[in-house]
Amino acid sequence: MSGQYWKQVHARGLAVPEDRPLGDLTAELTAMLGETDPELRDGTAFPALSTWIGRGVYDDLLVGLGDGMAAGLRTGLGETGTDTVFRRSWSARVIAECLERDNARGLVSTGTVLDWGDRIATWLLREQDTRGFVPGKGWALAVGHGADALAALARSPHLGTPELTVVLDVVADRVLQPVDSLFVNGEPDRLAAATMAVLRRDEVPLQVLEPWIARLAAGATGRATYDDRDPHLAGGNAEAFLRALHLQLALGSRPPAVRSDLLLVVVDALRHTNPWLSPTGASAPV
Template sequence: MSGSYWEQVRATGLLVPADRPLGDLTAELTRMLGDPDPDVRDGLAYPTLATWISRGVYDDLLTGLGDGMAAGLRVGLGESGTDTVFRRSFSALVLAECIARDNDRPLVPGGKVLEWGDRIATWLLRERDLRAFVPKRGWAHAVAHGADALATLAASPHVATPELTVILDVVADRVLTPTSTPYAHGEADRLARAVLAVLQREKVPLTVLEPWVARVGAPTTSPSPDAGNAEAFLRALYLQLALGPRPPAVRADLLLVLVDVLRQRNADFLARA
């Protein structure tokens, strides 16, 4: 379909067109999620799917839609510098919308949501294209979108303490994975927000959190971008934990843990008087 068709759909307030089957519309929108044109991908496909999900258009089809988005996470996985990243990254955002809809009302079996969570985690850890803004193509932002998906997953009633702990490990693994791409466009903040979503469930004890922070914050002399990514993440987590809304019960104790780790990593600047 031409872009003008979807522009007309947007002009109606994203009402579902009556001139084509929903399945055909969905297939077209799914293809558009991988379009290198940001006006098509980010301006039309994603907001249309997200709006239809939130309005309940897919309530009876949510499992199938989510499975389709999960399949999109594998398209071109392992590539870097190619346009396939857009399909993967925006599939993660739409899959998060599916999970969010189920968070609001039970529509999907718990086992299916956990399966989607596994697919998100596997993709995020294997993703090698960490570009944020791509000239002439707009935002790819796989790390940020993956973090958003993890935050939504953490709020799922199907996710219990073991799964929440896995989410923390996925964040740590992503932050510590060697890369030449620094987090310079909010990735650290969005990963920290995912951790806050885990903490706000009040199911992960400090005995788990303390060694987790120590692992992420282990001092390093390496000037590589991945070392800087860990630093940026720890600072973002401290800021959100200290100033963010809905503080978890472990806030005070975890802030002390973060302060100790940040002092160790920044001894030249934060030496005690």
Template sequence: MESAFWDRVVAEGHKVPTDRSLADLTSELTAMLGDPDPRLRDGIAYEVLATWVSEGVYDDLLQGLGDGMAAGLMVGIGERDTDTVFRRSFSALILGECVSRDNERHVVPPDTILRWGDRAAGWLVRERDVRGYVPGKGWAHAVAHGADVLAALARSDAVGRLELTVLLDVIADRLLTQSDRLLHGEDDRLALATMQILRRDLVSLDVVERWLARLAEKARPDHERDGGAYAVAGNVQQFLRALHLQLALAPRPPARRADLLLALIDRLKQVNPDYLT
């Protein structure tokens, strides 16, 4: 379809067109999620799909839509600096919308949510294109969008203590994977996902302390590492500081915020001795 058709849909408040099948509309919007043109990808495809999901247009079809987005996470996986990142990243964003809708309405089986979670976790750890803003093509932001999916999953009733622990490990795995520095707010988004996990008050303090210790091991610059001393340490440091800020100041704190803060502060002191002695 010509973009003018979709411009009219947006201009008319995202009403579902009645002269075309929802399946055909969804297929075209899904393809547009991978378009390098940010107007088509962000301004039309994401905006329309997210609106229709939140308004219940897909409630009877949410499982199929989410499965399609989960499949989109694997398109071009392993590539760097190519346009396939847009399909993966924006599929993750819509998958998060599907999970959030189910959190409100419970319209898909719990095992579907867990399956989506497995696909999202596997993708986020394997993603190698961590560009934030791409000149001329807009936001890729795969790590931030992956964090948003994890945050939605952490709020799901289908996700219990074991799965929440896995989500923490996924966040650690992502941070401990050598990559380019994350410079576009990804640390804050990953910290927010962590806060959603901690707010469930299901993961024990011992588990969180071991998780923090694992991160702290790699939070000092490694001057022997190929790719730069801060290839891992810089991302971990940013994340720990963002998590400290949110844990200290964010509303709706976890029940054991004081204990969690003490554990986090201990690790921050450990990995920043030059500044905190």
């Protein structure tokens, strides 16, 4: 349908049109998630799907919708610099909405949620296109949207301590992966928010969190050899993540039970990764 049709839908407060089957409307909106025009993708398709999910339009169809979005995570996976990233990234963002609806209403089975979680994690760790804002095409932001999906997953009552620990491992694995450019569009903050969603469940003990932080700190202190690559690429994302986590632990609302102890662990990690900040420490980096 034309863009004008969807403008009219939005003008009517996103009431579900009665002139076409819901399945046809959903298929069209799903296809639009892969559009390079941000007005169609960010401004039309995602708000419509998100609103309808939140209003319960898909309550009896949530499994099918989530499965369809999970299938979109495979579209062009492995490519970088191509337009397929939009379908993958925005599919993840819609899965987050499906998960939040289930968190509120309990509409799908544990097996379904865990399957979605597995597919989110597999995609996020294999995603090669980590661009944030793409000039002329708008937000790709795959890592940021993946973090949003992990946060929604972490809030799911279907997840227990083992699954929540896996979510933390996925966050660390993503942060520590080699990159050609650092995250500059808020991805560390959103990954930290996903971590806070895990921590607020108060199910992962400090004895699990301490080595997890130590792993990140070790990655943050890594530096690439001096060749034609920026040495900061080796640990810059991990360092940014630790800083974002520290900020959210220190200032965030609804602190987890381990907040005080974990803050000390994170501060110690930041001291280790920034020895030049100490009055008696090393010189500041070049």
